[in-house]
Amino acid sequence: MDNMKMRAQLKGDFVEVKVLMSHPMETGRRKDDFERLVPAHFVQLLTATLNGKPVLEAQWGTGISKNPYLTFRLKGAKVGDIVAVTWHDNHGATATQDIAVTTA
């Protein structure tokens, strides 16, 4: 499940980072076709770093949509800087991806 799609583009005085993650984000309340509850399975923590320095920490509940989407903005980042994103879910699974900042 590490097929995270990322883009980091310099837009004027900030860098805009867009992330699309692949994750079912099950609430634990949905029933399958056989009326069985599908266990909760969701991303709980997401962290982002710029050149290794933490810039964003997010805690999530089950209310984030399936295949989570996120945009955030960084001041003081330059073309070539490395933005990394890591998530952890409630099953202990994790994924990390990084990308270099490009011009828009």
Next chain:
Amino acid sequence: MQRRDFLLGLAAFIALLPSKVLAALWNKAAFESVLLNDASRHLDINAEIPSADIHIIAPDRAENGTIVQVEVKSNIANTEAIAIFVEKNPTPLIANFMFSNGAEPYVVTRIKMAETSDIKIVVKAGGRYFTNAKNVEVLENGCG
């Protein structure tokens, strides 16, 4: 065992236990609260000040509550965190974003909405809490 070796071992041990530490970080009580007030209390939110400096962009009507895109920007100085709540969801706390080292107090994400409700935003800035809300009419439940 030498004291130095012990300390190195301890450091390695700490480095190797991220998942437990992270599980401890996640605010279980707040995220599992079924009432908005309880969720807020578990985030230590008190005395919310209404603020038009919190900009929320979300649709007036959502055909399907499984994906509702919401954009939040805080123009409040020293914003440290943005929390997103959906008042009428089974568990109202959706997310809490904490910014540092030059991250702007800005976020776009997609959330689930069970029914027509306010999306409530709480911004933490300088140890105080500010709030704004935007109502979204939901035509089809997205919390299945």
